[in-house]
Amino acid sequence: MAGLRERKKEQTRRRIAEVALRLFAERGFDAVTINEIAEAAEVAKVTLFKYFPTKESLVLQGVGEEDLAGIVAARPPGQSPLEALRAHYRAFATEPVVVAAVDRDALITQMRVIFDSPALSSGANDLLYGQRQALARVLAEEHDELTAALMAAQITASVLTLQERFFRHLVDGASLEEAGRHLVEDVELAFDLLRHGINH
Amino acid sequence: MAGLRERKKEQTRRRIAEVALRLFAERGFDAVTINEIAEAAEVAKVTLFKYFPTKESLVLQGVGEEDLAGIVAARPPGQSPLEALRAHYRAFATEPVVVAAVDRDALITQMRVIFDSPALSSGANDLLYGQRQALARVLAEEHDELTAALMAAQITASVLTLQERFFRHLVDGASLEEAGRHLVEDVELAFDLLRHGINH
DNA sequence: TACAAAAGCAAACCCGGTTCATATTACGTT
DNA sequence: AACGTAATATGAACCGGGTTTGCTTTTGTA
Numbered sequence: 001m002a003g004l005r006e007r008k009k010e011q012t013r014r015r016i017a018e019v020a021l022r023l024f025a026e027r028g029f030d031a032v033t034i035n036e037i038a039e040a041a042e043v044a045k046v047t048l049f050k051y052f053p054t055k056e057s058l059v060l061q062g063v064g065e066e067d068l069a070g071i072v073a074a075r076p077p078g079q080s081p082l083e084a085l086r087a088h089y090r091a092f093a094t095e096p097v098v099v100a101a102v103d104r105d106a107l108i109t110q111m112r113v114i115f116d117s118p119a120l121s122s123g124a125n126d127l128l129y130g131q132r133q134a135l136a137r138v139l140a141e142e143h144d145e146l147t148a149a150l151m152a153a154q155i156t157a158s159v160l161t162l163q164e165r166f167f168r169h170l171v172d173g174a175s176l177e178e179a180g181r182h183l184v185e186d187v188e189l190a191f192d193l194l195r196h197g198i199n200h
Numbered sequence: 201m202a203g204l205r206e207r208k209k210e211q212t213r214r215r216i217a218e219v220a221l222r223l224f225a226e227r228g229f230d231a232v233t234i235n236e237i238a239e240a241a242e243v244a245k246v247t248l249f250k251y252f253p254t255k256e257s258l259v260l261q262g263v264g265e266e267d268l269a270g271i272v273a274a275r276p277p278g279q280s281p282l283e284a285l286r287a288h289y290r291a292f293a294t295e296p297v298v299v300a301a302v303d304r305d306a307l308i309t310q311m312r313v314i315f316d317s318p319a320l321s322s323g324a325n326d327l328l329y330g331q332r333q334a335l336a337r338v339l340a341e342e343h344d345e346l347t348a349a350l351m352a353a354q355i356t357a358s359v360l361t362l363q364e365r366f367f368r369h370l371v372d373g374a375s376l377e378e379a380g381r382h383l384v385e386d387v388e389l390a391f392d393l394l395r396h397g398i399n400h
Numbered sequence: 401t402a403c404a405a406a407a408g409c410a411a412a413c414c415c416g417g418t419t420c421a422t423a424t425t426a427c428g429t430t
Numbered sequence: 431a432a433c434g435t436a437a438t439a440t441g442a443a444c445c446g447g448g449t450t451t452g453c454t455t456t457t458g459t460a
Contacts, residue, residue, distance in 0.1 A: 194398050
């Protein structure tokens with residue numbers, strides 16, 4: 001049951017995030033102060049920090065939450081880790097369910113804000129760091145440690161590159177459909193490169 | 201000619217860095233305050249920040265200064281980018297000239313401090329970000345943009361993994377020679393993987 | 401109705417980093 | 431050797447992100 005308490009909390013949380021995103025989009029991440037956001041969202045500063053641990057998290061929440069290690073761990077028997085990941089991104093590219101459900105403008109605004117701020121880009125980068133280690137741990141079950149670490153590093157780096165290109169298309173004005181079509185091709189290229197190596 | 205002015209500057213700079221590294225090693229990066237460092241190094245806070253732009257830079261200076269893009273751009277004709285980079289790291293691993301010149305204990309302490317602090321690890325990570333883009337730009341001369349970006353991402357991620365393992369060996373107590381021997385093998389494995397891909 | 405838990409809040413505080421106006425120091429010139 | 435200038439050093443005040451503390455309000459429950 002969704003009690004009044006929980007509804008209100010969710011509501012407050014969303015209000016803060018929306019206000020923050022709007023202000024960031026208007027004036028840039030660095031030029032907006034936490035106090036301004038709190039004031040505009042009509043909460044105390046300390047309350048804001050109870051919902052969002054850092055200024056960055058106001059924008060980065062929900063970004064890079066994919067569980068690469070989980071995808072590999074849950075793959076059907078007989079499928080290689082790389083095939084499992086390729087299948088996952090293929091599916092994501094051709095049928096971006098999650099994306100379509102969210103407000104498109106908000107998503108694009110979010111991407112633009114992230115791209116425009118080095119602090120946020122770097123923060124988004126960090127989020128993949130944990131994924132990489134988790135993925136390396138899963139891959140270490142069937143490879144030696146160094147190979148697993150290298151594979152994980154290459155895979156996460158490639159995924160990050162794909163994300164960046166997808167978002168860049170959006171930021172540069174492409175529609176969600178156009179960006180999705182690009183992504184479909186890009187995924188295949190990326191995984192082919194991972195699979196067959198750099199010298200063809 | 202090295203005037204008194206320049207000598208004093210260099211001296212102050214080194215004193216600050218040494219004091220900072222010692223305090224960080226003793227009590228951890230986060231637990232040491234900029235004011236403490238300034239006080240212990242007998243300079244004003246504002247002076248410290250004239251030498252080092254951020255707290256992180258007190259430890260990260262000199263880390264990740266390799267110029268991947270430059271190595272590729274300067275390679276002899278007929279050599280592939282990957283071969284050029286492999287040759288560079290092979291040479292570095294078998295004959296760590298730079299490393300041998302520096303105080304070993306200080307280097308190892310530095311690595312330990314970096315590894316023990318998420319903020320510093322993430323900062324070291326960021327330093328490779330610029331390298332990656334520069335490398336992608338160079339590679340884009342002979343590949344399409346996506347391929348160049350993916351190659352650069354995979355290469356820098358692999359290099360970072362190699363660095364991490366090298367440093368981890370040192371931090372775990374291996375001698376410089378032992379760590380170097382490991383590195384020699386690791387370099388070959390890493391570049392073979394890059395060259396031939398993940399599925400053999 | 402009473403009450404404990406959850407949520408919110410204002411104010412003071414800590415720390416990294418910057419600004420500013422003032423002092424000190426090294427260097428080239430006469 | 432004395433002097434003027436530019437580089438460097440400094441203390442103090444300030445800013446913004448984030449935390450701590452102690453208190454009030456709100457909400458679910460008995």
